[in-house]
Amino acid sequence: MSAPADDHPEASAPAQNHLELTAILSERETLRYNLSGVPVVECVLTHESILSEAGIDRRVNLRIQAVAIGDVAHRLVEIDPGTRLSISGFLAQARKAEITPALAAVAFVVRPPLETP
Numbered sequence: 001m002s003a004p005a006d007d008h009p010e011a012s013a014p015a016q017n018h019l020e021l022t023a024i025l026s027e028r029e030t031l032r033y034n035l036s037g038v039p040v041v042e043c044v045l046t047h048e049s050i051l052s053e054a055g056i057d058r059r060v061n062l063r064i065q066a067v068a069i070g071d072v073a074h075r076l077v078e079i080d081p082g083t084r085l086s087i088s089g090f091l092a093q094a095r096k097a098e099i100t101p102a103l104a105a106v107a108f109v110v111r112p113p114l115e116t117p
Contacts, residue, residue: 017090019103022111023047024084026063031077034069041073042066045087045103065094066103076108084111 023045031041042065049060066087068076079085087108094102 020088039073041077068105
């Protein structure tokens, strides 16, 4: 029989929700303002890599919606699609009525393009 949840060592630990991703800025909307007057920009990020899963190399290809607000939105709207970024943030629902996640971007760094052999 398992111990009650309150006795589990992680039961009192703070919840974790942090994502760091190196990706290409594939699509970027124009800057808009929400009802509170806060700047918002939505975009799509594309990530490709080869990662180890259960000791086997796995090719990972994904596209994820991302949204930036405030100062990060002002900075992101200046970045051209096709630019490689290291971006960090947390996962949240893309829309209130959906279960699809989106990356809520809190910071990013522009990275140089990958060199082709």
